[in-house]
Amino acid sequence: MMAYSLDDDDVDSVYTDSFSLTPSIMNGTSEGLDNRSNNKGSSVMGATFNFTNAIIGAGAMGLGGAIQVSGGLISIFSIIFFGSLAKYSADLIIFLTLHVQHQQSQEDLASQRRRSGTQRNNNNDVSVVTYETLGQLSFGTVGIFCVVFSKAVYSFGCLVAYLIVIKDNFGSGLEGAIYGNTTSSGDADSFRQLLQNEILLTAILSAIIVLPLCLFRSIGPLAKFSFISILAMLSIAGIVLYLIIVNPGGNVRVESTGTVFEDWFEVKPGIFESLGTFVFTFVAQHTVHLTFESLKPKDRNFASWKRVSLFSILISGFVSLTVGVVVYMTFYQETRSDIFEMYPPSGAIDAAKIFLSVSMLLTFALPFFTCREMIVVMISQLCCGCSKNQVRRNKRELGLRESLLRPATALNDYDHDYIEGIESDDDAYEKNVLFLCDDEDDLLPVEQHGIIPPIPNKSWLISGEERQLVLPYHILLTVLLWGVTTALALSAPSLGDVLDLVGCLSGTVIAFLLPGLFHLKLVGFSHLAVMMVVIGALVGSVGTYFSLRKLVMDV
Numbered sequence: 001m002m003a004y005s006l007d008d009d010d011v012d013s014v015y016t017d018s019f020s021l022t023p024s025i026m027n028g029t030s031e032g033l034d035n036r037s038n039n040k041g042s043s044v045m046g047a048t049f050n051f052t053n054a055i056i057g058a059g060a061m062g063l064g065g066a067i068q069v070s071g072g073l074i075s076i077f078s079i080i081f082f083g084s085l086a087k088y089s090a091d092l093i094i095f096l097t098l099h100v101q102h103q104q105s106q107e108d109l110a111s112q113r114r115r116s117g118t119q120r121n122n123n124n125d126v127s128v129v130t131y132e133t134l135g136q137l138s139f140g141t142v143g144i145f146c147v148v149f150s151k152a153v154y155s156f157g158c159l160v161a162y163l164i165v166i167k168d169n170f171g172s173g174l175e176g177a178i179y180g181n182t183t184s185s186g187d188a189d190s191f192r193q194l195l196q197n198e199i200l201l202t203a204i205l206s207a208i209i210v211l212p213l214c215l216f217r218s219i220g221p222l223a224k225f226s227f228i229s230i231l232a233m234l235s236i237a238g239i240v241l242y243l244i245i246v247n248p249g250g251n252v253r254v255e256s257t258g259t260v261f262e263d264w265f266e267v268k269p270g271i272f273e274s275l276g277t278f279v280f281t282f283v284a285q286h287t288v289h290l291t292f293e294s295l296k297p298k299d300r301n302f303a304s305w306k307r308v309s310l311f312s313i314l315i316s317g318f319v320s321l322t323v324g325v326v327v328y329m330t331f332y333q334e335t336r337s338d339i340f341e342m343y344p345p346s347g348a349i350d351a352a353k354i355f356l357s358v359s360m361l362l363t364f365a366l367p368f369f370t371c372r373e374m375i376v377v378m379i380s381q382l383c384c385g386c387s388k389n390q391v392r393r394n395k396r397e398l399g400l401r402e403s404l405l406r407p408a409t410a411l412n413d414y415d416h417d418y419i420e421g422i423e424s425d426d427d428a429y430e431k432n433v434l435f436l437c438d439d440e441d442d443l444l445p446v447e448q449h450g451i452i453p454p455i456p457n458k459s460w461l462i463s464g465e466e467r468q469l470v471l472p473y474h475i476l477l478t479v480l481l482w483g484v485t486t487a488l489a490l491s492a493p494s495l496g497d498v499l500d501l502v503g504c505l506s507g508t509v510i511a512f513l514l515p516g517l518f519h520l521k522l523v524g525f526s527h528l529a530v531m532m533v534v535i536g537a538l539v540g541s542v543g544t545y546f547s548l549r550k551l552v553m554d555v
Contacts, residue, residue, distance in 0.1 A: 041295050044307055048315075050287075050366070052315045055283075057161075057360060058162055058360065059283075063321075064339050069271075071264070072265070074267045075324070078278045079320060083282045100134065132144050139521065155371035155374070159371065160489045162364050162367075167490065172195075173356075176347070176353075177354065210486075217369075218294060239351065251344055275546075276505075277503055279539060285511045286510055323339075373467045380461070508540035512535050514536075515529075516536060
């Protein structure tokens with residue numbers, strides 16, 4: 001039997017066909033979802049705001065400088081290309097997640113029916129399938145480590161980059177808005193002195209705004225803040241467009257000193273060190289599961305997710321391209337990553353700086369949640385290990401689940417009547433699902449053993465949760481992580497260096513390399529999966545080398 005490919009002309013039909021036995025997952029009906037709380041969670045629009053907020057941000061602000069050192073058209077092509085690939089990558093992760101979750105629910109149901117002889121029911125105690133689950137199913141402990149490490153590093157890099165943006169822009173923007181753009185005298189009042197002290201001001205803002213938002217446990221309550229953040233970024237795009245068109249005072253636009261070919265068609269050597277910025281602009285795979293799980297249960301299906309990812313990428317791509325290209329066309333050879341430092345002082349720029357800082361303040365919590373979760377996962381793995389019996393049981397269960405994955409991905413190789421027969425014929429269902437194991441003991445109830453063995457109840461974890469600490473430890477870890485990121489951001493180098501390095505080192509891994517490898521392992525060959533693996537490996541290795549070299553030179 002041949003596995004599905006994701007490179008057909010109609011990608012949607014491939015995804016839909018792959019779920020020929022999972023109409024509930026595609027349409028949002030009861031199977032695999034908890035319908036007892038359908039009204040709890042974010043709507044598709046709210047999830048779109050959250051995911052857009054996770055995508056857009058510091059990366060868009062660094063695009064102007066990246067375009068200048070890379071070349072005009074090649075940069076625009078790279079932005080569109082990586083944006084499209086990031087959308088398919090996010091869809092692929094959710095596709096694999098729902099696919100594994102469906103196979104798990106079928107297996108659990110089969111186990112219950114074999115033991116008790118009951119009919120199918122809607123008791124949906126299905127273990128949560130995460131990015132780490134996909135890593136374990138694909139490559140065991142190595143897979144889990146790669147996911148946890150790359151998500152933690154990328155999320156941490158995002159946190160540092162966001163605070164650098166706030167440090168570089170908020171104080172000067174608010175000072176200009178309040179006091180005008182005149183030079184302060186030696187007897188400036190204490191508040192103006194505070195605005196001029198960017199390190200102290202950033203620390204205070206981080207403590208009174210960022211830290212309280214980080215104390216939330218999920219991104220659901222942040223939807224309203226995400227909308228404000230997106231409006232702020234759209235306002236920035238409008239401001240840079242206004243400045244290049246109106247050119248107030250005649251001193252905003254800078255005439256290019258190069259030819260049309262040099263400005264737009266030449267591929268410059270800086271493209272290699274800028275690959276990380278292009279990737280960073282669209283990578284949000286570290287928050288894919290957080291966003292998906294924040295949806296209302298009735299919307300927690302693949303069709304709804306594709307709308308979320310599509311609208312999010314479109315909004316992010318529009319804002320990023322507008323800001324990056326317009327800033328480049330305004331300054332050409334003089335364009336840098338810290339875009340607002342290039343503009344002459346004006347009320348519009350002061351407003352743009354404030355909008356950008358507000359956006360970063362409200363975006364900070366999204367990658368923070370991911371980074372905190374990864375730390376909890378690592379601590380739990382180190383502290384809780386598994387006994388030998390648990391390891392043996394887990395291996396048996398993993399073997400069963402992996403054996404279930406491959407046949408299910410090729411069900412469309414059979415005719416439609418055969419598929420309907422499996423859905424309606426209990427004997428066929430048991431034959432195809434129940435008897436994949438010779439030993440009845442190999443079928444383990446999901447309540448006792450999930451895909452990843454549940455962490456034993458420990459005093460530091462909320463009962464029934466694997467990633468949520470009890471309140472005292474939750475506050476302690478949040479404060480520690482917030483303190484470390486704030487301290488590093490206050491002493492970090494330029495924004496461009498951080499974007500390039502983080503994007504290449506870890507962004508390519510979680511966005512392209514790992515999703516492609518997981519698809520090849522769990523589903524089979526597809527041109528899209530192979531392309532993601534190749535691009536992730538090349539951009540990650542080449543880009544990281546050039547980014548590190550530039551960082552060392554700048555430091």
